[in-house]
Amino acid sequence: MLTSAFEILFGKAVKISGLILLLSSFVLSGAIAQKPTKIRIIRADDLKAGKEGKDKIQRLIGNVILLHDSTYLYCDSAHLNEKKNSFDGFGNVHIKVSDTLNIYSEILNYSGDNKIAELHHNVRLMDKRSQLYTDHLWYDRANRYAWYLTGGEIIDTANKLVSKKGYYYTDSREAIFSDSVVLTNPRYVMESDSLKYLTEPEISYFYGPTTITSDSNLVYCENGWYNTKTDKSFFSKNAYIITKEQKLSGDTLYYDRNTDFGLAYGNVTLLDTVQKMLITGNYGEFKKRAGFSFVTDSAQAIMIDKKDSLFLHSDTLWIHFNKKQNPEYMLAYHKMKFFRNDMQGMCDSLVYSFKDSTIFLYVSPVLWSEQNQLTADSVRIALSNNQIDTLALVGDAFIISIDDSVRRTYNQIKGRILVAYFKNNEMKVIKIWGNSESLYFVRDEYKRLVGINKSLSSDMRIYLDSNKIKIITPIQNVDSHMYPPGGELQGEDLLLKNFKWIEGKRPLKKEDIFVW
Secondary structure (H helix, E strand, O other), X not given: OHHHHHHXXXXXXXXXXXXXXXXXXXXXXXXXXXXXXXXXXXXXXXXEEEEEOOEEEEEEEXXXXXXXXXXXXXXXXXXXXXXXXXXXXXXXXXXXXXXXXEEEEEEEEEEOOOOXXXXXXXXXXXXXXXXXXXXXXXXXXXXXXXXXXXXEEEEOOOOEEEEOEEEEEOOXXXXXXXXXXXXXXXXXXXXXXXXXXXXXXXXXXEOOOEEEEEOOOEEEEOEEEEEOXXXXXXXXXEEEXXXXXXXXXXXXXXXXXXXXXXXXXXXXXXXXXOOOEEEEEEEEEEEOOOOEEEEEOOOEEEEOOOOOOEEEEOOEEEEEEOOOOOEEEEEEEEEEEEEEOOEEEEEEEEEEEOOXXXXXXXOOOEEEXXXXXXXXXXXXXXXXXXXXXXXXXXXXXXXXXXXXXXXXXXXXXXXXXXXXXXXXXXXXXXXEEEEEEEEEEEEOOOOOEEEEEEEEEEEEEEEEEOXXXXXXXXXXXXXXXXXXXXXXXXHHHHOOOOOOOOHHHOOOOHHHHHOO
């Protein structure tokens, strides 16, 4: 009967180990092999003889008390079959298993030989920490567990657990549930395909598709556990956590609801729907209440855009939150590289401000925009509607573009501070302040070299069309010369001081951001 109950509860999908079956068989065979004790009558208001089929029975009426081994069984009336060592009890049934465990119902069918009680109608199993309610329950006294197959619920100090099928082990206070399992807590609702629940530590274990829904988030997994007393949890197998703005997923998730702290291992992704940003990596810690989160190990941030998304990688990505737990800025360090179709870049450290969509690059920053390479001590990029609005190079600003890739000649602009203005993601105007220099190869409409313009001035304005220099306007203390092709400007004279061409490190596709 026990094996069939397991099969009904879990179906063929659940396999019971050979050891458990062997032990169960041993216990049952031992119980049957021993001479069963007889059910004894302790009291009844009235006793009458009767028949049930071919068997003689005793009809006990009023305040019936029966004893089997050390267990007392109470009811309003009973039919006792001494030959079969069994009885049927009716009305106010009460099985006093121990001082702390009692079972109640309206109808009881009890077998003294196998010590199994079958209870019907308004069944309640009560111990000191929890109560089980159902309309049809079996209880195995020998092995001290109960099961139901037509729906039931368990209530303890903080939780209410409902399912169609369930097993409850009274000694260990361990319950196993399947089929439409729902655990309700004042702060969340847990729904699962199959679940094991320990009432003493109040821990739930999941073995199938499970959701945990609260006011602040929704958790999904297909394996894991949840401590309902401490609000600590562990999730795996297609696990994710969804809040109003974000979705966190990973091979393995650990979450502490009290501190809003999470750990994620393996294939970690954090999607922010408000900022339209996806962060990926293989390890992450999320401390929104403390004001920050980070992802490392192949960390990547994707600024999502229908036309041109930005892909960024660094050793570690940090996100800082304000008091309302909205992201304020992102830090990327060390070895940062990013790719976007219209611009690429690299540096040691990057800061991205969500509030004003501004990007700051520090320590040996390099940018590439179309044919242009831009370097400086630090760089600031201001975005508007996900397009570049202005770009500022601060300290030893330098812009280089190829004039002739065969002869390896370069157009160059440099100064102390340089600001480039964009329209539709295309560089239109460059303003330079302090120690401005330019070296530009002038060509005619047939791309024949006309001369080489070299200018020095305090400040400078440069105008571009289709990302090519059209007009250079030196301002104050101007020293400008046009040199003929093949003239006195040769070799190193064609390169401004501190010239450095590092095209080989430029990411040409999004996968290149992982190549340093």
